[in-house]
Amino acid sequence: MEFKNAKEARQKIREGMWTKPTPGLAYGYTQANLVVLPYKYALDFFIFCQRNTKPCPILDVCEPGKYTPIVTAPTGDIRSDIPKYRIYKNGNLVEEVTDIKKYWSEDLVSFLLGCSFTFEKALEDANIPIRHIEENKNVPMYITNIECKPAGMFNGPMVVSMRPMPKDLVQKAIDVTSRFPQVHGAPIHYGDPKKIGIEDINKPDFGDSVTIKEGEVPVFWACGVTPQAAIMRVKPDFVITHSPGHMFITDIKENDLALF
Incomplete structure (x- = not known):
């Protein structure tokens, strides 16, 4: 299945028509790792990313309870536009799902981190x-x-x-x-x-x-799966991530990120 742009790819993922890993999908568009966690952890995680920009380069952050990444994908939905998500409780992987609407709350802060598929x-x-x-x-x-x-x-x-x-x-x-x-x-x-x-x-x-x-x-x-290794070690009570290799596809063109 081929998609002409990121928006079409996200729509098909949202509809459940693509549930596999995303390398090569909507080629030329920036892909992103996802970390969603309660507000009480957000500042610590933001600083962790700032101190470790090689594995955790921040592309976008959604305010508490917001699920549209307005900088990278203004028509996107963090809750449904990734083929597969992981639910961690107390550092343990408890479930993989194709959308996270049932887990959503007004307390959750979402981070999109750069991905090498880009x-x-x-x-x-x-x-x-x-x-x-x-x-x-x-x-x-x-x-x-x-x-x-x-x-x-x-x-x-x-x-x-x-x-x-x-x-x-x-x-x-x-x-x-x-x-x-x-x-x-x-x-x-x-x-x-x-x-x-x-x-x-x-x-x-x-x-x-x-x-x-x-x-x-x-x-x-x-790799942007680095936060998942940290989550498994430090065991916060609740975190949602993408399933490794199953990314959020943004509207940002790959070449827009190139330095030269």
Whole structure:
């Protein structure tokens, strides 16, 4: 299924016509991670994001009880425009759902964080392979041994996404993605995954395992699933997130975020 723009993609997701991960969906539009939490946690989380802009770059924030992200998608609905959501209670994943209207309250504050799916079109335009798209899979994501800077109650390890590629394309990938700091920017590591605490590259913590061909190296970008790792560690009583790989698609064009 192809969508001509972000608004159409959100509408089809809202209608339940797309419930799968979103890489490659409405190509050219900025995708976003979601964190929704009670107002009492909002300031701590905002500061956590400000101190950890690589994994948690803020694109938009909705005021308490509001579910329309007026900066990034004025016709969007945070409650229904993501294919799949996760409900966490006391740090435990208790449910995955396709909309969150039954959980909504006037106390909830929503954050949209940049997602690396946004720059994948730029990578493809540079003839850099995107393996999870080639294999029709979700991107593989891993919890690392890199600790984020704490803020208030929030602390936790950085999560990364991985895309394998021939070693001679790594510098080109760095150059391409460094243009997009609001959606994680340049990779944080490439090569030996054990150096960032990943023991088995074939067993991601989130998403799907993908093929790494002979002569290729894994390249790792900071990932907006990082807040979910923090949530599992610090155990706030209630948080809603996107399901990893199932993103909110904004009206912002990818090129509008490019620095040069």
